[in-house]
Amino acid sequence: MKVTKTSSNITYDIEGLDAETLLSLYRNMLKPRLIEEKMLILLRQGKISKWFSGIGQEAISVGVTMAMQKDEYILPMHRNLGVFTTREVPLYRLFAQWQGKASGFTKGRDRSFHFGTQQYKIVGMISHLGPQLGVADGIALASKLKNKNQVTAVFTGEGGTSEGDFHEALNVASVWQLPVLFCVENNGYGLSTPTNEQYNCEHIADRGKGYGIESHIIDGNNITEVYIKVSALAESIRKNPRPILLEFKTFRMRGHEEASGTKYVPQELMDMWSAKDPLLNFQAFLKENDLLNDVDEVEIKEAIVHEINEHLEVAFAEENIIPDKTEELNDVFKPFDYQEIISENVFEEIRFVDAISESLKQSMEKHDDLVIMGQDVADYGGVFKITDGFLEQFGKDRVRNTPICESAIVEAAMGLSITGIKSVVEMQFADFVSSGFNPVVNYLAKTHYRWNQNADVVIRMPCGGGVAAGPFHSQTNEAWFTKTPGLKVVYPAFPYDAKGLLATAINDPNPVLFFEHKGLYRSIRQDVPKDYYTLHFGKASMLKNGEDITIISYGAAVHWALETLKNNPDISADIIDLRTLQPLDTETIYASVKKTGKAIILQEDSLFGGIASDISALIMEHCFKYLDAPVKRVASMETPIPFASQLEQQYLPKNEFEAELKALLAY
Template identity: 60%
Template sequence: MQFKKKKYSDQVLKDLYEGILRPRMIEEKMLILLRQNRISKWFSGIGQEAIAVGLTMALENDEYILPMHRNLGVFTSRKLPFDRLFAQWQGTMMGYTKGRDRSFHFGTNEHHIVGMISHLGPQNGVADGIALASKISGEKKVTAVFNGDGGTSQGDFHEAINVAAVWNLPVIFIVENNGYGLSTPSSEQFKCKSFADKGIGYGIKAVSIDGNNILEVYDTIKTLAADMRKNPAPVLVEAVTFRMRGHEEASGTKYVPQELMDEWAKKDPLQNYEDFLVKEGVIDAKYIDSLRKKIKKDIEEGLAVAFEETHPVASTEVETTDVYAPFEQVVVAPASDKKSEKRFIDALSDGLRQSMEKHDNLILMGQDIAEYGGVFKITDGFVKQFGKDRVRNTPLCEAAIVGTSLGLSIKGKKAMVEMQFADFVTEGFNQIINNLAKTHWRWGQKADVVVRMPTGAGTAAGPFHSQSNEAWFFHTPGLKIVYPSTPYDAKGLICAALEDPNPVMYFEHKVMYRSISEMVPDDYYTIEIGKAKVVQEGEEVSIITYGMGVHWAMEIAKEFPETSVEIIDLRTLLPWDKEAVVASVKKTGRAIILHEDCLTGGIGGEIAAYLSENCFEHLDAPIMREGSLDTPVPFAPTLEQNFLPKARFKEKLAKLIAF
């Protein structure tokens, strides 16, 4: 291993030595504690420390790094307090996640670190968002994101690099090529011999370095970062290294040939660098002994504090309260009485435009939303008013863009992501469910993101452009779901959703876009999220519905003139307005829930269960519900109308009234 001192002072060389020694000594201690059953799990980075330490020390302290579970050197180099770091591993309140997540699954804006989730690839899109925010703000900062070689097979990795390349984002995508993805060797993971070769495919610069040579890592990253701050563009860095212990300690290393272990043991990044510094006269045995004693003392003091804590005392109130970022909505009324007739699509566009004017940190992203104005023309003209930085066409990569939205939020921006059709959200499902929804509960980071979802059937568009998929998200704590049924609500709820610092899934029915009009305030205003609306007062039966169901209910209710029907428009599905629904059912004694989504597993089942548990003594008939058939959405108009619940709802309503 050849170390090139170059222009670096002895102090820099010493700092790098201390930087690489700290994680090694912590790991050695953790392995002892693991055998003593005093910690529960450990992912060892022994043999790979030079990458994390060299990169972190090469970057500026306010530049974000997104590490993984073998990058202890990132955390120690950013000088996280040992007691709090150790407490995090123990799952106690002093840690960064209040005991809710483990190891390095956390972030800390104080130290400009965003930890991983277990899915390995999603952090790449988040890095794009952080870099995009820095670039838009003119900060001239670099973002670095770690990947294992196995994780590079995931779509998130490829999507994020492509976005960074297209948008010229200053992101260092570092790949720790350590030969194995858990136990699967590289030969069974990918065909390429070098990750640097992949740079051509992405249209970006790529380099391969010796990941065990801390001076090479440090110098390469420092040089690349200096250039990227002036000339923003992504770089792929392959750091060739080896994992000397199991994927985690319980895995062992029996699958690794012994000769390979012996070969890489000779390339130990700490021992080789230490030998080099001694040879160069930069340090000596006395210095090494003194430094080791100092670090050992720091470790023991940190452990003493961390081990004083016990696991958190569970509080249901605290756990549920922390699911959402704190936000007390102040409903905004229109500044004047001025109104004009607006179609649903016009009201939605108006609210989005006025929100862009109100929030200068709001970024819109989606396929074809810029000059083209989106496939439904909702953002038509926005580029001319707000510019390309804030109204951004995206590649076809929903996962990366949703991840980017979280990265923007970490940097204090607001983001709106338009799914061209709600059906396409499956491509970004992991980011929504496991990143956006959980990030505040996990480590207190808000996800100030709205995902717009053009939804619903009725246009003979077939099974992949017509689905009602709100129930997929209804089951996910941390998300909010709104679903307007009128132009007035469309504008008020999009403005409210964009004010809210929590992730909001905003469903908009495509059939309503140009088929429904009403008088809508021209001024900016909001509607309370979580508040249902009584569309029609009644005394004998309650219809609980939302979206297109509201219009079906109003139409069909007219066919029962002898019955006093109350119609409740939920408007917000998560959290849904239990008080309004219960009050209506207690008044009428009969309830039927209607939604366009398939019947089985739909939101109606949850509402029916809640009413059965809380209103049983007030009911004069069974709770009923109706939804679409439990089939995919068919293409032919005759089949589609049979799929939809409107006709069946009329029959079931008649049955309920007659009970």
């Protein structure tokens, strides 16, 4: 069916489209437009708090969504209401979401489109625009690993293409040939900043060339062009998995959000794009070609308006959320039914590094779809050779070398989790997590609390000083993450603990930062079961029992404390190895302090803002009447960690710990 008769400002090619499809495209564009018009009224009435308008961009959301299969994931943004309505998300749930009601998708914990729903295969954005691009990579990787022949579509705006996540995600998708449609809505402005101040190339689509990615420019206001072209490309990707970059030329007819307005936009530009309204032009085209008449138009509009009003009544009638502290705290993490597995096998004396490697290998055998990702982890076996030989046993699909793009790989791990696949990400050095900090603390940590989607990700963190590696390879930065609700933090000091705790971390469906002190890798040996076993999080280890003082530590510092006691056999002390910092075993700490009356906390991290400060505060709050002296913290100097060995030794608290311990005993 090809119709050329048109007097609209947009030329429609409808060859191959039947009347039912054309009317469906029209209804699906009309619905978000009518909802938005109603929302703008409610915004002025103070019944919703904020609105990001997609008026004038409906053709993109609708066309892409209709081109996708219903079991394929879409990752939309603020202006993609048409994705949700085309996927037939119940309107009352959307309205409840925007009003912060419990029947929304985030229980009032987040607003607008900051949510996802597995039921409708939609993964919403966070305010940091870039991470969802890498998450799409992870979802697409899962599709490829499972041979599902599916496409993942992810949206961003032209402003978001300036973020590093965009470039990392395109690069990873290209290197791994992932079936992703990167949909860029080029709508003229990033808030008030025009495109000529956003990028300095003619078209965003041109960037695809630099990554070896096929790219296309599509008229984002032409619904049939969007639908036909995206349908063909999606079908092509299903048969031949690869990423494609799409630039949709369109315009934002209203402000970034309603409060910002559009005064910065020249009127002639507004007039030009107003004449290219995707809904009004398509409606005129359908009428002109006898595919829609006035009676049909009224009936369609009345049905949608009735649906809107009916669902608004349901949302407005719902009671406001009654805060419940227990429910709030319980939803930070996905419940984890810990299964204790005790090895009955013979023990073997191995190094710390071997314990990590054994645990990883046995977990790869236990979880047959577990994926390991990181720089140089495949053929090379990792810089510490922990994954040496894994490639031959488990193959390239599951042991994946990554480009140097920590942010995109953490995001890809999140995408794998959305599809039900566990992953372990190796930071080559814990220091480098700063390049992937945003998705760790804002995506992995918050997603289960926001919309009940867990992040089944372990991030391995080789860390610590004493090896003369300088400021960028020696940090022990656990305090960056113990501060962030939603993350678990593990920091073993012995091979036995490292092997069992890593197995538990991989079993746990929540995000875990697993710290491995490099200085312990080849210096500490211990008898460790050869078989697979687990250890419970939140259970500290009492290494020595005494009466005079409680020593609390973790990681390499535990060994400094043990050495100090060995050199001072007259000191009677409890030594507590925390093993996990989140969750923290306060019960063991309090019981010991109540017994001894004195406490000293030793950490390798610099003092201010470290975990020792929180432990000290907890002891003061819960054990004050049992204390015979102030709680003492001993930590590294308040400087970056230096390179030269003599400076590093001065920096680390190992040498001053003995004097501080004796001073506290004498208090």
